[in-house]
Every structure is written in C-alpha cells, then in structure tokens.
Amino acid sequence: MAKGDFLGEFELYVLLAIVHCSPEAYGLRLRQDIETRTGREVAIGAVYATLGRLEDKVMIRHDVSTPQPIPGGRARKHYHLTPAGERALGHSTQMMRRMMLGWPTSRTARSRG
C-alpha cells in the first residue's frame, strides 16, 4: 500500500462525517457534525482544504445540487465517497479497531473528560 493511501486523523473525521450526513453532506453540515461530535471548534478552511485533498486522492467526489428554492438560494456541493474512499475508510477504521483491541474504552472516555 502506497504511503499516500493512509488517512490522516482529520481526513478520517471528514470521511466519517460525509457518511453520517449523507445525502446532505455539504461543507457547513460537515463542519458542524465534526464540531458536535469532537467537541472542538473546527475551521471552515480546514474542512475545505481536507475536502480538496480527498478529492485529489479520488476518495470523494461531489455533485452540485439545484439551487435552494428561496431568494438568493444557492447551489451546494454535496460530497459522496467513491469506492476508493470507502475502501480507505474501511481499511483505516479496521486498522484502528485492531489497534484498539485491549484498550479499555472507559479509559479513553476518562481522559477525554
């Protein structure tokens, strides 16, 4: 497996957020999703930079929605995982799970708190 196929932590978050928010996975929603789940403030710029990078790696793609039916309503970019993205996500989460074996989750929770 090439080096570029590993996912960074934030890339993993973004991919997971796309899965969670689908089919309404656009920038604003992704940002809010990561923010609520991790409890830390996430910058719009960081989300878009990562989306761009993931697109470059062909792990995600986007299509443009029809504009919202309100005055000034805008077209949104909705993101989806590509098969490569799904593979990478599956691989990374599996690796993570394996690595986590034997690690008491309560301990993680405590250290978070």
Added chain:
Amino acid sequence: MTGRMARRTAPVPPLARWLLARAARPADRASVLADLEEEAATRASRDGSKAAERWCWRQTRRSILPLVWQRLARARAREPGDATSFLPTRLWSGLATDVRHASRRMRREPGFTVVAVLTLALGIGANTAVFTLVNAVMLAPLPVPDPDRLYRLGDNDSCCVNSGLLGDFSIFSWPLYEALRDATPDFAALAAFQAQPQPMGLRAASSPAEPVLTEFVSPNYFDVFNVAPLVGRIWTPEAAAVDGRVPIVLSHAAWQGRFHADAAIVGRSMTLNGRPAMVIGVMPAGFFGDTLRPDTAEAWLPLTLEPLVEGRNSLRDTSDANWLYVIGRLLPDASPTAESAKTTATLRVWLPANLPLTSQDRAALPRQHIVVTPARSGVATLRSANTQALFLLSLAAGAVLLIACANLANLLLVRGHARGPELALRTALGARRSRLVREALVDSLLLALSGGAVGVLMAGLGASTLVRVAFPGAHGMPPASATAWPVLAYAVALSLVAALGFGCLPAVMLSRATALDAIRGSNRVVGDRGAWPRRALVVVQVALSLALVASAGLLGRSAYNLQAQSFGFATEGRVMVGLDPSLGGLTPDELPPTYQRLEERLSSLSNVRTVSLSLYGPMVGNNWSSGIVAEGRPASDRLGSSWDRVSARYFETIGTRVIRGRVFDARDTPGAERTAVVNERFAARFFPGQEAIGRHFGFRTDEGGRERDFTVVGIVADAKYADARDVAYPTFFLPFFQDVPFASGAERSMQTRSNYAGDVELWVHLPAPGLEGDVRAAIASVSPNLVVRRFRPMGEQIAGNFTRDRLVTWLATLFAGLALVLACVGLYGVTTYSVSRRTRDIGVRMALGADRRRVISGVLTSALVQTAVGLIIGLPATIGAGRLLREQLFDVSETDAKVLGVSVLLLLAATAIAGAIPARRAASIDPIKALRSE
C-alpha cells in the same frame, strides 16, 4: 444578485471575507464564503451579532493557514491552473526558483562567491563594528528594568563642581536637590549622585590601602534604577552610619577584582580614607551605575554621610557648590515637559532664597532653567565626547562599503557578460526583461545576505577589541556585543541596501541582452558595451580610496605630531606617581611632615635623581584655574589663569626650563613672603611689556585689594598641562603651605584642598629596574593609608591622553588599507576581464607585428587612465574629507601637500601593479591560439 446582496446582512466583516476569498482556491471560494455567511446568520440570530462577528474572525484566522497550505501543496504537485494566484503573480511565481537558481550559481562558482562574499563581509563588517561601538556608547539603554521611565534634570555635562548661576542647570547642590526632590511628586524617586567618581583609599584589615573609585549617591539611588543587591543589602532611607562606620555598596567588578567574590566581605570592617567603614552589599554584575564611562564607580557611598567622610572638605551643605547630577524615575502618566516647568519654577524660587545674589544675578534669574531630558542611557558624558570621532569613523566605514559595492557591481557585470549568450538566448525565446532583472537582484540579495552574515561574525570578533583599544584600562566598561539586536538589524538593513547598491546597475545592464547578441556570440567584440560602466566603477573606487588614504595619512601625521610635540617638559627618565588626593585622610597639620618624609624616602632610593610633589603634574587631566587681580591692572579686567602648587625641585624634576629669576627653595616657608613662579604666557598676559619679576598679583575674590598677595620671583618656560592641542595656558605656581588669610570660608577651603598633593614626580637614572616596587614600598612606609593610584613613565602618561586619536587613526588606516586593496582588486578584475575579452583582437594585432611592449603599454595605459581620472575626481573629495577632519587635526593642514602627494603616489603604484599583471598576461598571448579560440 441584488437579492443576495440584500440578504447579506449577516455580520461577516468585509476584511474577513476578503482574506478568505484570497486564501481559498477558486473552486471552493463561493462555497466557503456561503457557508460562513449562512452559519454567521444563524449565530447572529441566536447569540447576537457581536458574538457572530467574533466567531467569523476566529474561523477566518484558523482557516487561512490550512487553505494556503493546501494550495501550496497543490502548486508543488504542479497542478495546472491553480498555482499561487492569491499572491501578485509576477512577484511570486518563480521567486523560489530564482532563489534556488541563485544559490546553485553561488555553489557552482565558488571562486566568485568567496571573493564576493568576502568583499561584502569586509564592507558590512567594518560598518557593523563601528555601529557596535555607536550602539554601545550612544544608543544602548542602561541595563536596568524599564529604562525608558528614567529622566534626568538637565541636559548638559558641566562636571565637576560649579558655583553661581549656571543658566541651564544640569548640576546641583545637595540643598537644591532636596528642594527639587520635594517639589516633584511625579517622580517615583529622584536620586542625586556625584558627577565624577573620585578615588579613595580602601583598606581591608592589614593590607595597604588600594585606590577605589567611589561615588557619593543619595540613599534612594538604587531604588531609582530599580536594582537589588546581589549580596547583602542596600541602605535604609536614612543611610545612617553603622556603629560609626560608613556603609559601602560595592560594584560587582570591584567585588570580584579586589575581594575575589568573597561573600564574607559583607559586614567586615575596613577603612575608607582612614575612616572606619564596612561593606554592606554588592550590586549584581552588569550594573555600572548612572553613566557609561571607561572608569565606572566601584563603590557607592551615601551622600548623607559625605560630611563624615570628607570632614572639612565636605560639599554637602554648601548651597553654592553644584556637584551632583540628578536622575529620577518618572511616573507613567507624567510628562517631562510639565516637569521641566515645575522644576524650573522651584529653581527660580530657591535661588534667591539660598544664594547671595548680586543685582546682576537677579536680572539673570528669569533665564535660569532646568530641562528634563530622557536618561534611558544615563548621563551622556561618553556620548558627547565621542560623537565627532564616531561620526567620522562611520563615514570612513561607509566609504569602504561603497567601494566594496562598486567592486561587487563590477564583478557581477563581468560575470553577467560571461552569461551573456545564455541571457541573450532567453531573451530571444521570450523571457521578460523584468524577469531577468529580478533574477539578477535575487543573486545580489543572496550574496549580500551571506556577506552580511560573515560581516557580523567579523564585527563580533572585532568589536570587543575595538572597545578595548578605544578605552584602555577601562575596568567597568560593559562588553560591546555585535549580537545585540539593534546591531543585527543594522547589519541586515545594510546588507539589503548594499544588495540594491551593487545589484541594480548590473541587473539593468544585463537585462538589455538582445537576441542579436545571441547570434553574434560572446567573444566577437566590436563595441564593448559593458566597458563604460565598469570603468566608471573603478574610477569611483579610486576616488574614494584616495580620500580614505589621504584622511588616514592626515590623522596619522596629526597623531604623531600630538605625541612628538614639545610639551615644555621632559619625558626621558621622568616618572609620574599619582596619589589619592585626600592622602588617606591626613589632616592639614599632618601634611608638612608627611611631605618631608616622602621626599626623603624617595630621594634615598637608588636611581632616583630628584623628587618633587605637586597638586597635579602635567597631562594628568587636572587643571585648577581662578580669576586673577594683578598689580597695575584695572579691577574690571576679568582675566583668569591656571595655577598649581609645587615643591622645591619641581621644575628641575619635570625638566621645565627656568627663564629668569629663581624657583622655590628653602626660603619659601609658610611664614615667609608669599612667592610665585609664573610661566611666560602668564607674564605676557598680566604684565605685558614689563619685567614680571618683583610684581604682585592675587586671587580675585569679593574681598578686594588682594593684588599684593603673591610676589613673582621667577619665570619658567610654557608647558602644556591640560590640552595637548591647545597652546599652554597662562599658569602660575605657588609653593605648598604659603597660605593667604582669606576671609571667606569657601576660599579658605579651596586653599586647604590645594595643599593636598595629587602627584609625585621622579627624575630617575635609566634603566631603573624594580623602581615601581621600591617607590610603592617607600610611600607605604611613610603612611600605610597613602594610596598610589598610578605609576607611569611620563611618556606613557602622555600617550594615555591620545588613545582616542590613536584609535581613530588606527581604524582610519585599516579602512584606507581595505579601500586600497578593494580598489586594486577592482582594477585588476576589470583589466583582466577586458584583456580576456580582447584576446582575439590582441592576437590579431600581434600576428600583424605588434610587439610585447606595445601590448603591455596599451593595457597598462588604459588601467592608468582610469586611475588618473579617479585621482582627479578624488582630489576634491579628499579636500572635503580633510575639511571634516579639521577639528581632529593637530599641526597639519587639511591640504597637507606631503600627505596628498604620498597618497596619490601610493594609489598610482598600487594600481600600476594591479594593471601590470593582466598586461603581462596579454603580452604572452599566443596569436595562433588566440585566433583559434572561437
């Protein structure tokens, strides 16, 4: 569109929008901004618009870096169409490439790079070294917390004891200081301190007394500077004596140097000028007090106890003795201007209430004032004394840098021509001219920064040497650091300026490469287009070098003249022994027997011919002067004279010629007729056209009728005592202890002090091995409290007066040498290059029958013509430089023909050598090879 604009009431600050729009890549721009607006609107309705705006800013701040980073990463991955368009394209695109190429070229041509970097390093290093001095002496703040709040009352140096109305008051009496202190609540603390530290004899237990520079300061002195002691404590506000002992605070340097950093020194009993004292604390390293000077105070004494230490010579309670400087810490919201007005008002009330003012004085009262000035660097003594010299050195260093730049410009031109075909080809292929100019400038910048870095290293090595040479024997001088940030900033700025200075011309010249040049090839020279600017640069270098060489010559001659002049006394075999002027606290009654014993003991030493004592010897930096009333002259004539007190064999011992009459001898006892010996200038000023011997004069005092106090019994030759550059002052000499019954206490006290001998002069047979030890032992055997401050042959004593002249000369010579070398290298480079360009041309001529001599003379003539033009242009510059130097010169005209002539010859010779080497090479060109070289 208008609809969207209308909806955009969400609190996204325009600047944040703009920043994000720049940072995001074009494809995401709209989405990023829309997301931000949408969420900002939600937040505004939920948390209020202020909070939403804060959120927007936070988002912007955190977004910029990831966005820019991603775009750079993409640019690196050569993604087409999305380079770094958020920066001005022309500036950015390829700048990194230019830097990479420039550094590659530097590596590929190590010879060129080393020469260029060294040349620049010399230029920048010279400037940085001088600036290090400037920074240390003039700009650096006192090493105390928050120096910017320090302000001084007064703005001039009027050391050391003054009386009467001073106009611009900068020096104060203790009573006046107390009045000012109580009237200035806006100073958190206001401290007074002695204007000039004075040596006192400090004796610990049984060892002989050592001279220590002491400074009387008000007890709150350390509070003003906000410095805590390293060891022990400082005074309480009263600073009372401890069991009758004077509490002393030592400087760190004195503690280390004299007491081997022994912490147990605190509390130990010692004597100070024979009076009981004890050390109560030691200040931390680096703190040197109020003023940066070569000899900073080693021990601080509380002003409150000055009467106890000085006894009858005390100045503290005298309202008319101004001898203290005042510095305070201003409260943050107080203004110096308001303080000036407040202290001036206090001064004008205090003066008439405390001083006996004449009606004239009262009329001058409205002009008396105090200016409150920033004192972040302390009192400016050293600064004002050195400004002129430092200014001249900066100019010289600047000229060296100019020459270095001219040289570099030349080197770059030459190198650029070598790259001519490449540049021409690129132009032909469509390279923009701005691009070529930029590339050349990046080259220069890289060279300049490397040169600057090496230069700073050189300056770092040179600066401490410079300070040591500039202030020899300076024990308290803090080290000048070339790594202080103002110095580094200066060096970087200088490098940038230099890069522009030497880079612009070549950059523009080279970018003119035309496609035609590419076709023509590099070695076929018809008109050498680069020749004119190259030669002009050499001319500039020669002109500047001439100015520097001649200036160094003038300074050198002046320094020589200063030391080799006839001072009016002898130096051969004469030794000066400086005593602490309080003589270990002897009372006036103890003086005559002590002097007698001193003379006896010292005369009995082998090798000693004669011994004398004086209030002060020649060229020791002391000068007493007073107003004089002379017999037969109107009382209105307000002339003054220097004066000294000397013992019987004084003139013989220092080797001053007696012109007429007699000098002092056993007849001049305290009870006998009061006699005086005068110098020729005194006789000429006070008794013009008459025989001075037998005439009378006296000190001018308020008492009147004093013109018969002294009878002139002899006339001696003029001798310089104070200023080596000036003519000798009118001076009269009095024997010790022939006192005038003055009515006023101030005059009596001055007279008493004048009986304390500060110097012992010895005339010895040379060589006199072990003399110093013998002399010290003899003096200690007379009284262990007597302090020998210095022991110096007269020659050294005189030389000590000219250290600054020597430093300036030394540096000027160094700079001139650098300039000469650089100019020669420049000429050599240009000539060599033009020979190599004309190889074919010369070859053809030689094939057609030109002989070696013709070729050599052809090349040499062109080199010498450049030199000659440089010299002609340089002459006015040299005369201008001489004008600037005029004040520094002694006994040599700024247009001294000999110096100018030698400088011109030197330059001609040096450039002839620089031109001869390539000329010889040209003559040995093999015509066959030359013709084949294409």
